[in-house]
Amino acid sequence: MAQEHPAPEDVDLEQVEDFIAAAELEDLRAERDELRDRFMRALADAENSRKRADRDRREAEQYGGSKLARDMLPVYDNLKRALDSASDETRTQSAALIEGVELTLRELTNVLTKHGVKPISPAVGDQFDPQEHQAMFEAPVPGTKAGQIIQVMTVGFMLHDRLLRPAQVGVSSTPA
Numbered sequence: 001m002a003q004e005h006p007a008p009e010d011v012d013l014e015q016v017e018d019f020i021a022a023a024e025l026e027d028l029r030a031e032r033d034e035l036r037d038r039f040m041r042a043l044a045d046a047e048n049s050r051k052r053a054d055r056d057r058r059e060a061e062q063y064g065g066s067k068l069a070r071d072m073l074p075v076y077d078n079l080k081r082a083l084d085s086a087s088d089e090t091r092t093q094s095a096a097l098i099e100g101v102e103l104t105l106r107e108l109t110n111v112l113t114k115h116g117v118k119p120i121s122p123a124v125g126d127q128f129d130p131q132e133h134q135a136m137f138e139a140p141v142p143g144t145k146a147g148q149i150i151q152v153m154t155v156g157f158m159l160h161d162r163l164l165r166p167a168q169v170g171v172s173s174t175p176a
Contacts, residue, residue: 062116066159069117072108073165077154079105112157120156120167122149132156134166144172 082101091098109119120132126149128135133149133156141150149169156167 062160063162065115066162066164069112069115069157069159070164072112073157076105076108076112079108080155116160117164118158120158122152122156122167122169124149124152128169128171132158132163132166133169135171136168137170138173139170140174141172142174144174146172146174148172 128147151170153168157164
């Protein structure tokens, strides 16, 4: 069966133009909505990038010197050991040298503190904290409880809120 087409004079040109205009308008609305969605996503990506860059900048500011600080800790340890090993006789004979080592250690400590490096100095009898301490050995010591620090070998350090180096300690293993 053949389909009948309306005669050209029966077609209303205004209706055709309205139909075409409505279809074009719908296409433009869809394109607008797609472009708005892409724009909003790009805006969100730009904001996320800005926040990420700001956070990275702050972290670099705070923690950028952590490698240098970590490399300076053996210097601190050696100066501290030098002072701890000096006997009273040595202190008397070499007072100027001992004073120089003390001043150097104090200056190093001041510089580290200025840059956010703080010592972790546990005391004998404190409770072992695996977040800040590294157990180097365990030994049963009478008069102590399990988990108490019985010896401090080296001081630990924090850089702002991050552990730079744990304090190295000996821990009691005496059963309760």
